[in-house]
Structures are given as structure tokens and as C-alpha cells.
Amino acid sequence: MFWRDKRALKRIAETDTLTGxxxxxxxxxxxxxxxxxxxxxxxxLVDLDHFKQINDSYGHLAGDEVLKGFSNVVSERIRETDLFCRYGGEEFLLILNNLDKKTAVTLVDGIREKFEGINSWKELDSTTNVSFSAGVVEINQVSNIDCIIKQCDGLLYKAKANGRAKTES
Structure with a gap:
């Protein structure tokens, strides 16, 4: 019973309760x-576009709904071997194993299309657009994770500077 409880606590500690x-x-x-x-x-590295405006205009329940909606779309589209994590606030990190950059960009663009197509938000009005920007880096050898994320972050901000709702790689 002790080990079962310990595993359950570890699972809880490693999983974001809102998004899964x-x-x-x-x-x-x-x-x-x-x-x-x-x-x-x-x-x-993914950042939901204008997320603060959603929270400010519609409230945190709306923000939570958008975060959950995004997470559901991603979870439907990625493989079991991929890693999906909430990096912070409205930022998420995907680690796509055994996948090249071109295929990763195609996957991310498909996730964006599905996410932007959600029109059944309960907490948002129908004119509210939800989108995200993303930065993709392909790694072929062991590297420093913080450096990789920094590269992704630079590409993410390039996507935002180029009009948002884009992927840079």
C-alpha cells in the first residue's frame, strides 16, 4: 500500500492538474x-496568442477552458512516445521523438488548424479567435536542454513578431 501511494503521489506531482x-x-x-x-x-515551444486578453476579457474560467481545449487537441494528435508538458502559464513544450523538423512543423500546423477550428467555447463569445505561435528545433545529438529551449524561444518570438499563429523552425 505504501508503494502504491508513493507512485500515486509521484504521478500527481508530475502532472498538471488543469491540462493533464x-x-x-x-x-x-x-x-x-x-x-x-x-x-x-x-x-x-508553444505559446497561446493573446492569452492574457482572454483572461482579462472573459475571466479565468475562460482561460482554463482554452488551456484545456488546447491540451485536448495536442493529446489527440501526438503519439504515446512524445512528451507534452506545461512549461509555464500558457506555454507548452512538446518533445517529438524520432521525428524530423519538416514532419514536426506539419504536425504543429495540424494542431493549430484543429485548435483554431474550435467554435464551441462555453466561456468565450463566437467571435473570439484562439491561436498559438510555435518555435521548432530539431536535435540530432545530446544537447543542453536549457539551450534547446532558448533556441525554441527565439523562434517562438520570431513567429509572434511575424504576425502570430505561425510556426518558425
Missing amino acids: AKTRRAMYKLAEKALQVNNSTCFV
Whole structure:
């Protein structure tokens, strides 16, 4: 019973309760394992566009609904071998194992299309657009995770500067 409870507590600590994504702390542990394999791996940093405006205009229940909606779309589209974590606030990190950059960008663009197509928000009015911007980096060898995320972040901000709702790689 002790070990079962310990595993349950670990699972709770490693999972974001709102979105079901892994936590940032859990991501670092799991990312280390992903980088040990010598296959191509893509890191994708995603930031929901104008999220603060959604919270400010519609309230935090609306923001929570958008976060959950995004997480549901991502979870439907990625493979079991991929890692999805809530990096912070409205930022998420995807680690796509054994996937090249071109395929990763196609996957991210498909997620964006599905996410932007949601029109059944309960807490938002029908004219509210939801979208995200993303930065994708392909890794072919073991690297420093913080440096990879910094590269993703630079590409993410380039996507935002180029009009948002875009992917840069």
C-alpha cells in the first residue's frame, strides 16, 4: 500500500492538474531520457496568442477552458512516445521523438488548424479567435536542454513578431 501511494503521489506531482500535461519538473527528467537516444528529436515551444486578453476579457474560467481545449487537441494528435508538458502559464513544450523538423512543423500546423477550428467555447463569445505561435528545433545529438529551449524561444518570438499563429523552425 505504501508503494502504491508513493507512485500515486509521484504521478500527481508530475502532472498538471488543469491540462493533464506533464509538469516542467517532470519534463526535465523525461527530456534527459529522450536526448539519450541518437535519433532525431524535435523540441517545440508553444505559446497561446493573446492569452492574457482572454483572461482579462472573459475571466479565468475562460482561460482554463482554452488551456484545456488546447491540451485536448495536442493529446489527440501526438503519439504515446512524445512528451507534452506545461512549461509555464500558457506555454507548452512538446518533445517529438524520432521525428524530423519538416514532419514536426506539419504536425504543429495540424494542431493549430484543429485548435483554431474550435467554435464551441462555453466561456468565450463566437467571435473570439484562439491561436498559438510555435518555435521548432530539431536535435540530432545530446544537447543542453536549457539551450534547446532558448533556441525554441527565439523562434517562438520570431513567429509572434511575424504576425502570430505561425510556426518558425
